[in-house]
Amino acid sequence: MSHFIFFLEIIRPKALLYLSAVEEPIQLEPQKTPGERIMYCDLKVFSGNSNKGLAQEICRQLDIPLSKLDISRFSNDNLFVQVKENVREKDIFVIQSFSRPVSHHILELLITLDAMRSASAKRITAVVPYYSYARSDKKDAPRISIAGRLMADLLKTAGANRVLTMDLHADSVHGFFSIPVDHLTAIPIICDHFQRRFDISNTVVVATDAGGAKRAGRFAQKMNTSMAIIDKRRISDTDVVQGLVVGDVKGKDAIIFDDEISTGGTLTTSVKTLEKAGVRKIFVGATHPVLSGPAVKNLKDASIEEIVVTDTVEIPDNKKMEQLKVLSVGPLFAEAIKRIHSGESVGALFR
Numbered sequence: 001m002s003h004f005i006f007f008l009e010i011i012r013p014k015a016l017l018y019l020s021a022v023e024e025p026i027q028l029e030p031q032k033t034p035g036e037r038i039m040y041c042d043l044k045v046f047s048g049n050s051n052k053g054l055a056q057e058i059c060r061q062l063d064i065p066l067s068k069l070d071i072s073r074f075s076n077d078n079l080f081v082q083v084k085e086n087v088r089e090k091d092i093f094v095i096q097s098f099s100r101p102v103s104h105h106i107l108e109l110l111i112t113l114d115a116m117r118s119a120s121a122k123r124i125t126a127v128v129p130y131y132s133y134a135r136s137d138k139k140d141a142p143r144i145s146i147a148g149r150l151m152a153d154l155l156k157t158a159g160a161n162r163v164l165t166m167d168l169h170a171d172s173v174h175g176f177f178s179i180p181v182d183h184l185t186a187i188p189i190i191c192d193h194f195q196r197r198f199d200i201s202n203t204v205v206v207a208t209d210a211g212g213a214k215r216a217g218r219f220a221q222k223m224n225t226s227m228a229i230i231d232k233r234r235i236s237d238t239d240v241v242q243g244l245v246v247g248d249v250k251g252k253d254a255i256i257f258d259d260e261i262s263t264g265g266t267l268t269t270s271v272k273t274l275e276k277a278g279v280r281k282i283f284v285g286a287t288h289p290v291l292s293g294p295a296v297k298n299l300k301d302a303s304i305e306e307i308v309v310t311d312t313v314e315i316p317d318n319k320k321m322e323q324l325k326v327l328s329v330g331p332l333f334a335e336a337i338k339r340i341h342s343g344e345s346v347g348a349l350f351r
């Protein structure tokens, strides 16, 4: 008997330890404090250097502080990233757009993801509001890389368990990822702006080429307007030519809708094409304001009433123009993060 009691004494602490390890729930659900302020117990949001403004806005919406990262360079130019807070068993979101300098920002993200994984994060979501390599989505010349696919592989290899992004250049890019992707769209935000500010009773939504027709079609449907498509051929990275406009645009106001504005070449050519076709006023809606090279000069000189973009890409002060209206996607990203964290549907946001 005394042997049996001795055995129980030995086994009990281990059994308790085992039970507590099994039974303790992992807290992913937001907890409400008595003051109704939602506390996301195991949720942490970090940001690389590409778009701190958006990251701050997302955290403001979530009512949590932006967690701390130390990103610096060694004297040999290698990047150094250190996570400055405990992330063990936490649900981690790292915000980084693939904006200029693109390669540098991608590397910052990859090293940060790897650091999170090494620090025993429970789940890591790469939040990439602008995934620039989505434009490299097909093999349209010999001996080239489909780099959009390569970047997707790199994110997973570095430690991302899932990706949250917005308005990929082509829907098919979603399929490049072998981890779950939540693909948001800014269409409702941009649409709401136009509907509130302008009389859209005589408006047509215009796609700048056949490739963007599906996207513009979704926007037109949300706006409840007709649509038209311009026949565009890309000659090089910076030059495009356009011809025919398919659809009824004469005497109407036009909203050119695109995923991104890079050099502005597509837009300025589209404006000329639409003017020739007899449109009245021209507006622009686009998710990603990349604004590279001559974009600002091109767009300032074009007859465009308003260019509505979002803050997926940070716009430096010297590129801010009078016609530019920037809408924040921060609230939408915050809501998506909240839903991913608590296991709610993200798709339901767009139904």
Ligand code: R5P
Pocket: 208, 209, 211, 212, 237, 238, 240, 258, 259, 260, 261, 262, 263, 264, 265, 266, 267
């Ligand atoms: C191209 O297919 C995209 O949808 C955009 O039209 C393009 O990225 C805009 O580039 P850019 O402003 O340099 O013409």
